[in-house]
Amino acid sequence: MTKTRTYLDWNATAPLVQAAREAMIAAMDVVGNPSSVHGEGRAAKGLMERARAQVAEAFGAQGADVVFTSGSTEGAALALTDRNLHCAGVEHDAVSAWCEVDLPVAKDGVVTVTDPAQSTVQLANSETGIIQKIPEGLAVCDATQGFGKIPVAFNWLGADMALISAHKIGGPKGVGALVLKQGLDVTARIRGGGQEMGRRSGTENLIGIAGFGAAAEAASKALADGLWDEVAEKRDYLEAMLADGVEDPIFVGQGAKRLPNTMNLITPGWRGETQVMQMDLAGFAVSAGSACSSGKVKASSVLTAMGFDADAATSALRVSIGPDVTKEELERFAKAWLSAYARWKKRAA
Amino acid sequence: MTKTRTYLDWNATAPLVQAAREAMIAAMDVVGNPSSVHGEGRAAKGLMERARAQVAEAFGAQGADVVFTSGSTEGAALALTDRNLHCAGVEHDAVSAWCEVDLPVAKDGVVTVTDPAQSTVQLANSETGIIQKIPEGLAVCDATQGFGKIPVAFNWLGADMALISAHKIGGPKGVGALVLKQGLDVTARIRGGGQEMGRRSGTENLIGIAGFGAAAEAASKALADGLWDEVAEKRDYLEAMLADGVEDPIFVGQGAKRLPNTMNLITPGWRGETQVMQMDLAGFAVSAGSACSSGKVKASSVLTAMGFDADAATSALRVSIGPDVTKEELERFAKAWLSAYARWKKRAA
Numbered sequence A, B: 001m002t003k004t005r006t007y008l009d010w011n012a013t014a015p016l017v018q019a020a021r022e023a024m025i026a027a028m029d030v031v032g033n034p035s036s037v038h039g040e041g042r043a044a045k046g047l048m049e050r051a052r053a054q055v056a057e058a059f060g061a062q063g064a065d066v067v068f069t070s071g072s073t074e075g076a077a078l079a080l081t082d083r084n085l086h087c088a089g090v091e092h093d094a095v096s097a098w099c100e101v102d103l104p105v106a107k108d109g110v111v112t113v114t115d116p117a118q119s120t121v122q123l124a125n126s127e128t129g130i131i132q133k134i135p136e137g138l139a140v141c142d143a144t145q146g147f148g149k150i151p152v153a154f155n156w157l158g159a160d161m162a163l164i165s166a167h168k169i170g171g172p173k174g175v176g177a178l179v180l181k182q183g184l185d186v187t188a189r190i191r192g193g194g195q196e197m198g199r200r201s202g203t204e205n206l207i208g209i210a211g212f213g214a215a216a217e218a219a220s221k222a223l224a225d226g227l228w229d230e231v232a233e234k235r236d237y238l239e240a241m242l243a244d245g246v247e248d249p250i251f252v253g254q255g256a257k258r259l260p261n262t263m264n265l266i267t268p269g270w271r272g273e274t275q276v277m278q279m280d281l282a283g284f285a286v287s288a289g290s291a292c293s294s295g296k297v298k299a300s301s302v303l304t305a306m307g308f309d310a311d312a313a314t315s316a317l318r319v320s321i322g323p324d325v326t327k328e329e330l331e332r333f334a335k336a337w338l339s340a341y342a343r344w345k346k347r348a349a
Helices: A018-027 A041-056 A072-080 A207-224 A227-245 A274-283 A302-307 A328-349 B017-027 B040-058 B072-080 B206-224 B227-243 B272-281 B301-305 B326-349
Strands: A065-069 A086-088 A100-103 A121-123 A138-142 A159-165 A176-180 A262-266 A317-319 B065-069 B086-088 B100-105 B120-122 B138-142 B159-165 B174-182 B264-267 B316-320
Touching: A018 A207, A041 A065, A041 A207, A065 A072, A065 B264, A072 A138, A072 A176, A121 B138, A138 A227, A176 B301, A207 A227, A227 A262, A227 A328, A274 A317, A274 A328, B017 B206, B017 B227, B040 B065, B040 B206, B065 B072, B072 B138, B072 B174, B086 B120, B206 B227, B227 B264, B227 B326, B272 B316
Parallel strands: A086 A100, A121 A138, A138 A159, B086 B100, B120 B138, B138 B159
Antiparallel strands: A065 A176, A159 A176, A262 A317, B065 B174, B159 B174, B264 B316
16 A cells, blocks of 8 residues: 655645756756857757746846846855844744844734845745735845745835745755846855856756746746635635634734745644654654754744744644645645644643 | 757766766655655655765765765855965866965976965866876865766875766766865855755755766766776877877877866967857867856966966867767767868968
């Protein structure tokens, strides 16, 4: 008997979409180095520039500069190093590593920005799905979790720079982009051949970039086709099922503007890591927060920044879904989780 | 009629080998984030660690730390920033960007190192193929062009750290590794989730890494099977054909220890870029030096460092081949090139 697995951890990384797979396999036959002047080099360059146009189009960034990176973590280092911008505690570690973490976060997750030109704010939070209002003139916006799940256009976003990543939208892991308003610049951190207009040297991840372009185009179409409205309905359906069986459930961000695919449920005292392991054994991939390195067990800094205490911040379960997830899968998950919850309640009593 | 193309620019980037292609396509079905603790995450982690073992084995670096990067350019930044090491003018821009370029280079391309612990030297040069003797205790060795083409084992190399890149050995572009002796460390330049033991954060390029592992294993086997000895014979055959038709040919590094696949021929006065374009029109992909960004036309800094004058250093043709290239293809190339050479001589006369 094959064990059935259900993947409900799309915010950690989304499954590769068919269009990205096909574009990557096609790119495997393009032998040239995009920096070479011969036919093979020009073909590789052409493929890369096509992907750049696809990403710009999908992100509403026509006319802006799209600098390909190895992902949003590198993009954050490129955009933020030596700038000492202000950020809030709900930002991803890849962002807060370079910032003054001193912006206030309300209980509902909303960040207050006082000096946009000297601040960075995420578009949406990976753990809670909470969406921020991006103030006009913001220095940098980490749009990694929002792009592809909600309508967003860089040219209307209000930020000077934004970070996006392929693997959150059905592209491959290890490729992303820093998008900049034209006329702005950043100091290259990886130097050498002068690729990406001198902002990011190194032979480009051609196959990954081709996958990113195709995934961006597909994500844009899925959004326009209303697939993420259906995702929101499914997420709400899941929350309703769980709410029915839980005493005083705490759904983080339920009242706020949220990504359509993210549920964050706090069950004080029942550790998130334990829930993740129990659900894993039952065949479901979920998470206790963002996918940190090697499964560190610690209180979520996102929830702590929102004012939750350590007990609550270690007792969160994140379920993040996408268009491929069915209601039937969510019903099976709800059943498995509620059964584990009941066992825990009994033991805790 | 399909136009036949012959790719003779393997040092710029090598065609993807079948084993890498298959490993990458298989990795496309692995959905998890290697940092996630659930089954899907562990499967992704397992795939990555398998690739790490393959790379370590192929590079003779068992027991050393293999830190995956987006390529040797990033690896160079990681290994070299803020260390101000000494290097020679024959190093790649990605290396010299971070160094004091003050080590002497002899006319035959050999670099003299006085203080190994404060220096970086390449294993082999991308333009000339010239192989350096790596002094014991060398701080950093850029092994990008040597790895996979000549026998080399990190554990016997004498260097504390080394850079390698997948796309030079038949893997995908945009993935590489910094290899370190155990106990050494580097300051992370890309921070956040703490991946790669904190040395290089960011969700890993899983598909690319899988391809790198498979390519490394295949490269190691090809080398053991003697395929690169055949490459050397073919390269020598090409040089002999060209030498027959050229007045006083200057084959750079012909007397030195050289990579088996690289030919660098200087024809003073006939610009390398012109040759590349003429050969491209005739169906052959060759190069005038390393694949710089967007085909800058300038004197080769490698040849200049070796003492060639500006005229010679702008008149080089690099042909770099691999196991797939046939003698028949080289015969066709020699014919096309000699014919263009004769036309140039006539015009120049």
